[in-house]
Amino acid sequence: xxxxxxxxxxxxxxxxxxxxxxxxxxxxxxxxxxxxxxxxxxxxxxxxxxxxxxxxxxxxxxxxxxxxxxxxxxxxxxxxxxxxxxxxxxxxxxxxxxxxxxxxxxxxxxxxxxxxxxxxxxxxxxxxxxxxxxxxxxxxxxxxxxxxxxxxxxxxxxxxxxxxxxxxxxxxxxxxxxxxxxxxxxxxxxxxxxxxxxxxxxxxxxxxxxxxxxxxxxxxxxxxxxxxxxxxxxxxxxxxxxxxxxxxxxxxxxxxxxxxxxxxxxxxxxxxxxxxxxxxxxxxxxxxxxxxxxxxxxxxxxxxxxxxxxxxxxxxxxxxxxxxxxxxxxxxxxxxxxxxxxxxxxxxxxxxxxxxxxxxxxxxxxxxxxxxxxxxxxxxxxxx
Amino acid sequence: xxxxxxxxxxxxxxxxxxxxxxxxxxxxxxxxxxxxxxxxxxxxxxxxxxxxxxxxxxxxxxxxxxxxxxxxxxxxxxxxxxxxxxxxxxxxxxxxxxxxxxxxxxxxxxxxxxxxxxxxxxxxxxxxxxxxxxxxxxxxxxxxxxxxxxxxxxxxxxxxxxxxxxxxxxxxxxxxxxxxxxxxxxxxxxxxxxxxxxxxxxxxxxxxxxxxxxxxxxxxxxxxxxxxxxxxxxxxxxxxxxxxxxxxxxxxxxxxxxxxxxxxxxxxxxxxxxxxxxxxxxxxxxxxxxxxxxxxxxxxxxxxxxxxxxxxxxxxxxxxxxxxxxxxxxxxxxxxxxxxxxxxxxxxxxx
Numbered sequence: 089x090x091x092x093x094x095x096x097x098x099x100x101x102x103x104x105x106x107x108x109x110x111x112x113x114x115x116x117x118x119x120x121x122x123x124x125x126x127x128x129x130x131x132x133x134x135x136x137x138x139x140x141x142x143x144x145x146x147x148x149x150x151x152x153x154x155x156x157x158x159x160x161x162x163x164x165x166x167x168x169x170x171x172x173x174x175x176x177x178x179x180x181x182x183x184x185x186x187x188x189x190x191x192x193x194x195x196x197x198x199x200x201x202x203x204x205x206x207x208x209x210x211x212x213x214x215x216x217x218x219x220x221x222x223x224x225x226x227x228x229x230x231x232x233x234x235x236x237x238x239x240x241x242x243x244x245x246x247x248x249x250x251x252x253x254x255x256x257x258x259x260x261x262x263x264x265x266x267x268x269x270x271x272x273x274x275x276x277x278x279x280x281x282x283x284x285x286x287x288x289x290x291x292x293x294x295x296x297x298x299x300x301x302x303x304x305x306x307x308x309x310x311x312x313x314x315x316x317x318x319x320x321x322x323x324x325x326x327x328x329x330x331x332x333x334x335x336x337x338x339x340x341x342x343x344x345x346x347x348x349x350x351x352x353x354x355x356x357x358x359x360x361x362x363x364x365x366x367x368x369x370x371x372x373x374x375x376x377x378x379x380x381x382x383x384x385x386x387x388x389x390x391x392x393x394x395x396x397x398x399x400x401x402x403x404x405x406x407x408x409x410x411x412x413x414x415x416x417x418x419x420x421x422x423x424x425x426x427x428x429x430x431x432x433x434x435x436x437x438x439x440x441x442x443x444x445x446x447x448x449x450x451x452x453x454x455x456x457x458x459x460x461x462x463x464x465x466x467x468x469x470x471x472x
Numbered sequence: 473x474x475x476x477x478x479x480x481x482x483x484x485x486x487x488x489x490x491x492x493x494x495x496x497x498x499x500x501x502x503x504x505x506x507x508x509x510x511x512x513x514x515x516x517x518x519x520x521x522x523x524x525x526x527x528x529x530x531x532x533x534x535x536x537x538x539x540x541x542x543x544x545x546x547x548x549x550x551x552x553x554x555x556x557x558x559x560x561x562x563x564x565x566x567x568x569x570x571x572x573x574x575x576x577x578x579x580x581x582x583x584x585x586x587x588x589x590x591x592x593x594x595x596x597x598x599x600x601x602x603x604x605x606x607x608x609x610x611x612x613x614x615x616x617x618x619x620x621x622x623x624x625x626x627x628x629x630x631x632x633x634x635x636x637x638x639x640x641x642x643x644x645x646x647x648x649x650x651x652x653x654x655x656x657x658x659x660x661x662x663x664x665x666x667x668x669x670x671x672x673x674x675x676x677x678x679x680x681x682x683x684x685x686x687x688x689x690x691x692x693x694x695x696x697x698x699x700x701x702x703x704x705x706x707x708x709x710x711x712x713x714x715x716x717x718x719x720x721x722x723x724x725x726x727x728x729x730x731x732x733x734x735x736x737x738x739x740x741x742x743x744x745x746x747x748x749x750x751x752x753x754x755x756x757x758x759x760x761x762x763x764x765x766x767x768x769x770x771x772x773x774x775x776x777x778x779x780x781x782x783x784x785x786x787x788x789x790x791x792x793x794x795x796x797x798x799x800x801x802x803x804x805x806x807x808x809x810x811x812x813x814x815x816x817x818x819x820x821x822x823x
Contacts, residue, residue: 132639139636142624203622210601224600263811267803288778
């Protein structure tokens with residue numbers, strides 16, 4: 089039913105040493121050096137953080153935006169297994185792989201940012217936990233989801249090493265793991281938005297609403313599809329494979345459906361709460377709001393028509409715009425639209441940017457190594 | 473089997489699950505919590521403050537905090553704001569020629585910055601590991617570094633910008649006023665109130681302090697009135713009754729005996745507003761001022777605490793995990809139908 093008409097996944101093969109992997113290596117080495125300084129001398133030694141901006145890009149970008157970019161696995165798995173659209177099955181493994189890296193690194197990134205990381209076990213200690221805390225919910229769900237995704241991905245590794253018996257056992261429970269893999273991201277992606285609610289009046293009215301959980305969930309889903317569009321285009325161009333237009337074109341239509349719901353809720357909420365006039369006050373916040381709006385509305389024009397959705401360049405661009413739009417909403421809520429009062433300023437230091445770049449480098453490098461050596465992408469005669 | 477039919481089933485199942493959950497979990501709003509009845513706090517009266525900063529020094533000493541320098545010679549403790557090492561500070565408002573105290577234009581005024589000990593604190597709601605807690609009796613918002621993971625959600629959440637982190641240390645802690653709760657067992661109360669020479673910072677039960685604040689608002693500006701210093705007396709009298717055996721409450725609230733330190737001075741030109749009476753549902757530290765509170769750095773806050781809304785959303789979505797389990801059940805049901813053939817086929821293909 090699901091994927092019997094598709095080619096089985098196979099390793100892409102080829103050399104692991106090239107300009108991309110080497111650049112990733114350099115970025116990762118730089119990150120390691122900076123993190124050593126951070127753990128020896130404290131957060132202040134490498135970051136621009138202060139008490140007015142206690143969270144910087146390591147939280148807003150690496151964790152909040154990074155984990156939303158990692159929603160491809162969740163969005164596609166929903167489509168294939170919950171809505172039984174088996175025709176998208178070949179997209180599952182590559183999307184899951186990217187999600188696996190995105191989330192695992194977001195989890196690791198949190199550790200770099202925690203000022204008292206050795207106490208982190210309290211997050212799972214029944215006598216310490218605080219179920220009222222939104223962050224507690226986020227942390228538990230993300231931790232569980234990382235484990236769930238590794239199990240979801242385990243058949244790939246087991247296949248490669250010929251562990252057929254274990255793979256069969258895992259496969260029997262897979263339906264439950266997949267169900268968990270859809271519920272957990274729904275829970276924490278929405279809660280990543282709820283994180284801002286307790287910040288109250290400190291968050292600009294354009295980004296502070298009780299509907300934050302819904303907005304963050306809807307945007308995480310369309311960002312998930314957008315990332316798959318982006319990755320499919322990049323992977324086919326980098327590995328010189330055919331672009332999977334027969335899957336990407338209809339998937340983009342589903343993505344636009346979610347996007348339309350999001351836009352209605354987003355604009356409706358701003359209007360109903362009476363926050364719209366704030367979008368016309370000349371300010372950085374208003375500018376960022378319109379930039380964010382432009383990024384989510386433009387794809388409707390760009391690929392709204394069926395014929396335009398058959399154009400890979402347009403799909404690629406729409407994917408990038410939606411990733412950017414969702415990212416901007418998060419950046420705006422967590423940093424740009426956050427104001428504690430007092431003379432605080434934050435701009436990420438070079439060291440912070442390099443650590444964020446290093447994290448993305450780990451993802452890219454990991455994706456390359458695994459797709460070249462493990463059966464992730466659909467089998468195809470490479471052109472090179 | 474028809475893919476489209478299964479697709480519709482998936483849509484229906486998840487839609488039904490979501491609706492069922494929304495119906496099963498009543499939308500219970502968590503109201504803003506009031507202060508506990510025996511809540512302890514401070515009353516800061518800006519019109520009595522002379523800006524001597526004795527409270528800043530006493531706070532440093534009581535909390536074993538190092539000096540912080542802002543001048544080139546590094547001689548004196550001169551913090552410019554509260555920090556991970558400074559829990560209390562007196563800030564100054566200046567305008568124009570600074571002719572007179574407590575005057576908004578061409579005047580100056582003082583304002584104390586320290587923890588407000590909210591009735592419904594955002595920091596306590598935010599903290600994922602219960603390192604920030606509110607004492608159910610005294611209402612003091614305390615910090616436990618042995619649990620703290622240093623996530624700084626409390627720093628981000630506090631509308632007063634009170635919890636602060638020590639960014640310069642690899643083992644940095646959160647620093648904030650805990651109302652000198654570590655000195656209570658010896659009969660000492662908040663050091664800032666203990667040393668205040670004019671009674672501008674007064675310690676006591678918040679309920680008594682609120683009554684005292686209202687007494688002051690009713691005074692005629694410039695008229696001679698009696699003002700207490702150190703600890704507000706009604707607090708002592710009520711607390712010392714304790715339990716019949718003379719233990720219990722008495723032990724905790726048995727403040728040291730002090731001579732009556734009250735004195736007579738002209739009343740200030742108060743704004744008719746007790747800051748902290750209603751802000752965020754009420755705080756345990758209350759403030760009086762002659763100059764607009766926002767101008768002296770106190771934010772204009774709604775009467776409902778953000779923690780109440782945040783926890784309402786959190787518990788309506790995840791209370792007793794009803795909704796997550798209902799959705800998980802629906803997803804498992806649908807996934808079980810759709811996943812199985814996939815693995816068989818992929819096995820066959822490779823076999």
